[in-house]
Amino acid sequence: MTAIASPAPGDVIAKPQREPVLVVSDLRAYYQTHYFGIVREVRAVDDISLHINPDEIYGLAGESSCGKTTLIKTIAGAIQPPLNVVGGSVRFNFGGAPLDVYASTPQARNAIRWRHLSYIMQGSMSVLNPVRRVRQSFIDFAFRHIGQPMPQFIDTIVAHLERLHLQANVLDAYPHELSGGMRQRVTIALATVCRPEFIIADEPTTALDVVVQKGVLAMIRGIQREIGSSMLFVTHDLAVHANLTDRLGIMYAGRIVEEGPTAEIFRAPKHPYTANLIHSLPRIGDTAPKKGLDGVPPNLAEPPPGCRFHPRCPLAMDICRRENPAMEPSGPGRRVACFAVTRGEPS
Amino acid sequence: MLSILRDLLRYNREFAAGAVLLAIVVALAAMSAFAPMPPEDVYVVPPDVPPSWAYPMGTTSRGQDVFWQLAFAIRNTLLFGFIVAILSRILSLVIGLVSGYLGGIVDRVLMSINDTFIVMPLFPILVMFYFVMKDRMSWAALALVMAGLGWAYDARLIRSIAMSLRTRQFTEQSVFSGMSTSQIVTQDHLPYVMPIVFSTTMNNINWSIGLEVTLSVLGFTNINTPTIGVMIYWANQHTAMTAGVWWWIFFPVALVIMTFIGLFLLAVSMNEYIDPRSRLSRMRGTRT
Amino acid sequence: MQSINVYIVKRLGQFFLVVFIGINIVFFVTHATPIDPVEYSIAAAASFGSTSPEAINMLRESLTELYGLQGGIWDQYLTFWKRIAVADFGPSVSAFPTPVSTLIGRAVPWTIGLLLTAIVISWVLGNLLGGLAGYYRESRILKAAGVIAMGLHPIPYYIVAFVLLIVFGYLWPVMPLGGGYQRNLAPGFNLAFVASVAKHSFLPALSLVLVGLGSWFMGMRALVSNIVTEDYVTYAELAGVERNRILTSYVMRNALVPQITGLAMSLGAIFNGAIITEQVFGYPGVGTLLVSAVHAGDYSLVLGITTISIIGVSAAVLIIDLLYPLLDPRMKAG
Numbered sequence: 001m002t003a004i005a006s007p008a009p010g011d012v013i014a015k016p017q018r019e020p021v022l023v024v025s026d027l028r029a030y031y032q033t034h035y036f037g038i039v040r041e042v043r044a045v046d047d048i049s050l051h052i053n054p055d056e057i058y059g060l061a062g063e064s065s066c067g068k069t070t071l072i073k074t075i076a077g078a079i080q081p082p083l084n085v086v087g088g089s090v091r092f093n094f095g096g097a098p099l100d101v102y103a104s105t106p107q108a109r110n111a112i113r114w115r116h117l118s119y120i121m122q123g124s125m126s127v128l129n130p131v132r133r134v135r136q137s138f139i140d141f142a143f144r145h146i147g148q149p150m151p152q153f154i155d156t157i158v159a160h161l162e163r164l165h166l167q168a169n170v171l172d173a174y175p176h177e178l179s180g181g182m183r184q185r186v187t188i189a190l191a192t193v194c195r196p197e198f199i200i201a202d203e204p205t206t207a208l209d210v211v212v213q214k215g216v217l218a219m220i221r222g223i224q225r226e227i228g229s230s231m232l233f234v235t236h237d238l239a240v241h242a243n244l245t246d247r248l249g250i251m252y253a254g255r256i257v258e259e260g261p262t263a264e265i266f267r268a269p270k271h272p273y274t275a276n277l278i279h280s281l282p283r284i285g286d287t288a289p290k291k292g293l294d295g296v297p298p299n300l301a302e303p304p305p306g307c308r309f310h311p312r313c314p315l316a317m318d319i320c321r322r323e324n325p326a327m328e329p330s331g332p333g334r335r336v337a338c339f340a341v342t343r344g345e346p347s
Numbered sequence: 348m349l350s351i352l353r354d355l356l357r358y359n360r361e362f363a364a365g366a367v368l369l370a371i372v373v374a375l376a377a378m379s380a381f382a383p384m385p386p387e388d389v390y391v392v393p394p395d396v397p398p399s400w401a402y403p404m405g406t407t408s409r410g411q412d413v414f415w416q417l418a419f420a421i422r423n424t425l426l427f428g429f430i431v432a433i434l435s436r437i438l439s440l441v442i443g444l445v446s447g448y449l450g451g452i453v454d455r456v457l458m459s460i461n462d463t464f465i466v467m468p469l470f471p472i473l474v475m476f477y478f479v480m481k482d483r484m485s486w487a488a489l490a491l492v493m494a495g496l497g498w499a500y501d502a503r504l505i506r507s508i509a510m511s512l513r514t515r516q517f518t519e520q521s522v523f524s525g526m527s528t529s530q531i532v533t534q535d536h537l538p539y540v541m542p543i544v545f546s547t548t549m550n551n552i553n554w555s556i557g558l559e560v561t562l563s564v565l566g567f568t569n570i571n572t573p574t575i576g577v578m579i580y581w582a583n584q585h586t587a588m589t590a591g592v593w594w595w596i597f598f599p600v601a602l603v604i605m606t607f608i609g610l611f612l613l614a615v616s617m618n619e620y621i622d623p624r625s626r627l628s629r630m631r632g633t634r635t
Numbered sequence: 636m637q638s639i640n641v642y643i644v645k646r647l648g649q650f651f652l653v654v655f656i657g658i659n660i661v662f663f664v665t666h667a668t669p670i671d672p673v674e675y676s677i678a679a680a681a682s683f684g685s686t687s688p689e690a691i692n693m694l695r696e697s698l699t700e701l702y703g704l705q706g707g708i709w710d711q712y713l714t715f716w717k718r719i720a721v722a723d724f725g726p727s728v729s730a731f732p733t734p735v736s737t738l739i740g741r742a743v744p745w746t747i748g749l750l751l752t753a754i755v756i757s758w759v760l761g762n763l764l765g766g767l768a769g770y771y772r773e774s775r776i777l778k779a780a781g782v783i784a785m786g787l788h789p790i791p792y793y794i795v796a797f798v799l800l801i802v803f804g805y806l807w808p809v810m811p812l813g814g815g816y817q818r819n820l821a822p823g824f825n826l827a828f829v830a831s832v833a834k835h836s837f838l839p840a841l842s843l844v845l846v847g848l849g850s851w852f853m854g855m856r857a858l859v860s861n862i863v864t865e866d867y868v869t870y871a872e873l874a875g876v877e878r879n880r881i882l883t884s885y886v887m888r889n890a891l892v893p894q895i896t897g898l899a900m901s902l903g904a905i906f907n908g909a910i911i912t913e914q915v916f917g918y919p920g921v922g923t924l925l926v927s928a929v930h931a932g933d934y935s936l937v938l939g940i941t942t943i944s945i946i947g948v949s950a951a952v953l954i955i956d957l958l959y960p961l962l963d964p965r966m967k968a969g
Contacts, residue, residue, distance in 0.1 A: 076873060078869070078872070078873050111875075113875030121869075126865065126867060127866045130867070130964075131892070131962075131963065131964055131965075132885075132888075136884075140874075140880060141871070141874045141876060174964045174965070176965050459648075460656070462653075463649070463653045463657075465903065466649075466899075466902065466903050466948065466949055467657055467903055467948070467949075468907055468910075468945060468948045469907060470906075470911065471907075471940060471941040471944045471945075472657075472660060472661070472664070472941060472945075474929060475665075476664055477929070479665060500900075556791075557790075557791030557792075557794075558791070560794065561791060561911050564797075565929075566930075567929065579797075589805070596801070600798065603794065604790055607790050608790070610789065611785070611789030612785075615785070
């Protein structure tokens with residue numbers, strides 16, 4: 001099955017259906033290392049399919065080292081050995097100009113960077129060059145895309161910075177002279193100044209304290225609405241997903257195990273892993289003791305056979321130990337990879 | 348440690364090349380035990396004979412067999428470098444670990460002194476030392492002085508490693524379990540520092556041999572103890588190059604260059620082995 | 636602005652500490668000596684033929700004050716410092732009665748010129764090649780350059796200079812064997828003289844550059860291969876910033892900061908190398924002067940050169956340290 005299949009009739013995104021901006025099909029990306037004569041293979045992204053619609057914020061959740069970061073690196077076409085794409089494809093569609101990331105030239109890939117596809121990375125501390133003024137970073141990243149003479153270009157940037165409540169004088173500052181929240185807003189400004197159709201955000205608010213985080217999230221939401229771009233938003237923080245994303249994919253051990261409209265997933269999670277994640281969230285008035293999962297996520301160098309979640313799964317059946325469940329539609333706009341859900345409860 | 352050496356020999360070309368070079372040099376030094384004549388004797392063989400079957404490296408203008416002279420010279424030179432390295436290792440380990448571990452004011456004072464010795468031009472001081480000591484300047488005295496001057500750079504390195512160790516969790520655990528500072532330093536930290544000490548030892552031997560050769564060539568050491576530098580000194584005294592006795596110069600220079608490159612290769616390959624980032628970079632493969 | 640002042644004060648303090656400890660070593664060595672420097676020098680002076688009684692007396696007086704015997708050890712120590720503070724090392728024994736400071740003053744420009752040329756060339760070239768080699772890991776030419784740099788780096792200055800002299804002086808005599816300029820030329824600012832100086836400096840400078848190149852090359856290559864994994868480089872690469880811009884303004888620019896510190900730290904060693912190299916080529920700088928002073932038994936000259944070397948090198952280090960904040964904006968705000 002592929003994700004390109006037309007979206008389910010009840011899709012909550014009630015917009016005129018346009019083609020998805022991003023289609024990922026059967027993507028597999030492994031770390032393949034040869035060290036002192038021993039070959040190791042870590043299946044960090046294993047058979048993932050998803051699509052992201054125009055004007056949509058797609059959230060990706062999962063615990064650390066579940067392959068989230070590898071997945072977005074692979075989608076961005078920013079991989080280096082030992083990380084290799086073993087199979088599948090990543091296709092963008094920017095205003096009718098399709099681009100297959102792993103079947104195109106580096107020049108073609110570079111041509112879309114920042115103009116159509118930009119990033120907000122985690123670690124605002126370290127994503128800006130410490131010995132260059134902020135102004136210089138804007139010129140390096142955006143000048144050639146905007147195509148204005150320098151004075152107007154600077155005006156454009158200043159106007160854009162104002163949207164993020166930043167003053168023009170941050171342009172003359174060095175990164176270390178800004179606070180963490182300001183720095184993160186600068187990187188958001190940097191990522192959005194060219195009005196790209198697609199933005200990848202990797203844990204952009206994780207390093208910020210909660211108060212700043214809230215403001216930054218509101219700004220990301222606002223600016224995304226304003227420029228109408230799509231966004232792939234990655235964080236392990238489910239509270240952020242609940243507040244921000246339209247649809248949500250849950251990753252476990254290199255695979256997506258459940259996908260659907262964020263609100264629906266929070267209301268009624270289907271996959272036992274998702275259910276556990278959501279029930280472990282604190283809720284006001286809920287006094288029942290929280291129960292965590294036993295065990296730890298599997299080592300991706302030697303994943304367990306069958307469903308990768310089965311050793312920790314309360315619903316595990318025989319088939320789960322032998323076969324890997326595929327993502328199958330389950331209700332309006334939702335997909336889940338679990339035999340217990342798609343084949344009914346164990347008898 | 349042994350398995351590290353085996354892995355390095357097997358998988359690291361630089362280490363293997365360095366080991367081979369040094370093995371040749373050490374073998375030659377060991378030959379000195381079988382020399383048919385004491386090294387100080389002059390005019391025991393016909394002078395100025397080019398390399399031949401009887402004298403594989405020729406003879407000097409002073410009637411010495413270059414091969415046997417070289418065996419003694421490289422033995423003394425290696426021994427010298429080794430002793431300086433061992434002595435200065437003790438200094439740099441103690442100062443580096445104490446400074447890195449205690450931190451604070453002790454660290455600041457020790458590192459100021461340390462930086463002083465890094466910045467200080469040592470060569471004029473060594474020359475001046477020879478100048479006031481003249482003939483009393485022995486091989487051992489020079490080794491002591493050089494050890495006393497040559498510890499600083501590596502002490503800084505060891506300090507930075509000790510500092511990073513101090514903040515690791517197992518150190519805190521040891522502190523809470525009531526181990527004394529000296530116990531923590533010797534039992535917990537020394538094993539981490541040892542591979543670095545090995546690599547700095549190689550570099551330090553290089554450094555001290557280089558200075559010894561230089562001082563000897565200028566005649567600023569005891570010119571009756573054969574070392575590589577002293578051999579070149581005598582060759583220069585007899586203007587071997589203009590007289591066409593090239594083998595008197597060529598073999599010691601070639602041998603000492605082999606020694607330098609061999610020691611250096613061991614040091615860099617060990618460094619590369621230790622440095623997690625470069626190990627990582629090898630695992631990451633190559634950038635295009 | 637506060638922390639920049641603290642930084643300057645610290646660097647100044649370090650400078651004075653180096654000078655203080657260095658001069659103390661000089662004092663200790665000269666006073667722990669088993670020979671009597673005064674009688675030793677006078678005997679040496681006599682052998683040079685300057686035996687007029689007044690001259691001997693003048694020499695004895697300045698030597699006694701410098702090394703010696705007037706008053707207790709504390710008085711001696713203070714007098715010693717006083718002499719050094721005004722750079723008065725008395726007359727040279729081997730070139731009597733020329734003052735030691737005049738002799739050193741004549742040699743210093745040669746040494747500074749040679750060192751400056753060699754350091755600038757090797758630092759710039761080494762960093763450039765090392766940076767390229769760290770960034771373009773696959774280039775065969777740069778890999779070969781790396782092997783050559785690694786092979787040359789561990790060889791001491793003396794051996795490199797000596798081999799160059801043999802190859803280009805004796806075996807293939809295209810370069811002069813030594814000296815600072817052609818003997819029959821009068822020093823002056825004209826083409827012939829400048830060309831002659833350049834030609835005579837070529838081999839000494841080349842040996843300093845060859846040895847120095849390796850350490851900058853390897854240092855830069857290692858720094859660059861770490862910096863390319865930094866987030867800000869990855870981010871710029873993701874943004875499709877041109878490779879040349881990334882290499883220069885992102886990777887190399889950040890690697891230069893530690894390389895400047897490295898330059899300050901290795902100035903002492905480079906100076907040692909220059910002394911030795913000068914001697915091999917008979918270059919009329921401080922190094923050659925030092926070695927000939929030792930051979931001539933010129934106590935004051937040896938002492939003077941050692942002291943000036945310590946002060947000179949630490950002053951050069953201080954200058955680099957003070958320029959450092961210009962390169963690293965993080966220093967200013969701290």
